[in-house]
Amino acid sequence: MPILETRGLTKRFGGLVAVNGVDLSVEQGEIFAMIGPNGAGKTTVFNLVAGLYKPTSGQILFNGKSVYPVREFWRNYLPPLAGYYTVADAVRRRLGLGPMPLGLRPHAVTALGIARTFQNIRLFSYMTALENVMVGEHPRMHAKVWDSLLRTPFARREERKVRDRARELLRFVGLERHQDQYARNLPYGFQRRLEIARALGTQPKLLMLDEPAAGFNPQEKNELMQLIQDIRGQGITVFLIEHDMKVVMEVSERIVVLDYGEKIAEGPPQKVRTDPRVIEAYLGKSA
Ligand SMILES: Nc1ncnc2c1ncn2[C@@H]1O[C@H](COP(=O)(O)OP(=O)(O)OP(=O)(O)O)[C@@H](O)[C@H]1O
Ligand SMILES: [Mg+2]
Incomplete structure (x- = not known):
């Protein structure tokens, strides 16, 4: 069973279809890359999976469990709640808010075991x-407010x-000597790695990296x-989004290519690299 699957994933922004009927299947334990020209919809796919955006249509499954939509779940297993959703939908439509958001919220997606980094670094400066x-580890903590306030032994x-675990993760990404520096004072490359450490702090099963090599030198x-x-x-x-072809070709086992929101190719690096549609998407049609 794939760890992450999307079926017919579609996202519209007004008249623009940023992601158009994309089927993805990321296998457990692999390094899977998504490439494509600027504006192809790559980051939007991450935002959809992470629960930041709600798909216009389509499905997202994590370990076979539906992350989007979740309404079917209520419909099938808890009919009384389905009634609640129907009423809530009607009220929201009246108010012009659109139907109830039905996907998992970002924190719930994180709790399932999906972590991500951002194309534009987002750290607490x-x-x-x-x-x-x-902070990244916080979703896995169990102490209650009163534990923290009373500083109980458990807390x-x-x-x-x-x-300790945070220190271990900093060591893992090679930042142990910088643990006490403000994030904003770290050089760019370190900030990128710090973001990865924070994502790992949530103990993910799937890590999504949005252009982690952007702005990096060869070393x-x-x-x-x-x-x-x-x-x-x-x-x-x-699950990696990356523009740098050297990184993508060397590190990933399978690649999917998006262009104008659509999947145009998929396969191992050597196959994708020579695919005429991919070359065309990147270089434009040759005259
Ligand atoms: N919140 C939004 N509102 C409106 N349009 C958006 C929004 N997010 C993305 N888009 C549009 O959707 C399209 C896909 O954007 P996306 O950021 O997913 O592309 P990308 O493949 O990640 O590109 P890049 O390689 O430049 O990061 C673009 O045309 C973009 O302008
Ligand atoms: Mg992007």
Whole structure:
């Protein structure tokens, strides 16, 4: 069973179809890449999977479980709630809000085991590197508010564990010596790696990286490829968006190509690289 699957995934923004009927299937344990020209819809696919955007239509499944839509679930198993949704939908339509959002919310998607990084780095600038990773671990913490307020032994033990694990993750991405620096003071390449560490803090089964090599020099790219392989070595499936062809071709086992929101090719790197449709999408039609 694939770890992530989309069926007919479609997202419209007004008149623009950013993602158009895309079927994807990411296998457990692989390094899977998505490429395509600027504006092809790659980041939108990530945002849909992560629950940031609601699909216009289509399905998203994680480990065979529906992430979108989830309404069928209520319809099938909890008919009384389906009634509630119908009424809520009617009210929302009256107010011009559109139907109930039916996908999982981003935090619920994270809890399932999906983590991501952003094309434009999003860190907490005035938190240290260590604190940024600890924030990533937060969804997996169990201490309740009163534990934290009363600083119960449980809360303290958990905080120590979270801190240790954050240090371990910083070591894993090669940032252990910078743990006390504000994120904003770290060089660009370090910030990118810090974002990966924070994502790993959520203990994902699937890690989605949006152009992790952007702005990297050749040595940083090599280190990144090693890191991606190490992450996969830990049993985490990697779903990668990347423009750098060298990185994509070397690190990924399977590639899917989007162009104007549609899937135009799919397969192992050597096949995709020579596919006429892919070459055309990147270079334009030759006269
Ligand atoms: N929130 C939004 N509202 C309106 N249009 C959007 C929104 N997000 C993306 N788009 C449009 O959808 C299309 C796909 O954008 P997307 O960011 O997914 O492309 P991409 O493949 O990630 O491109 P790039 O390689 O430049 O990052 C673009 O035309 C973009 O302008
Ligand atoms: Mg993008």
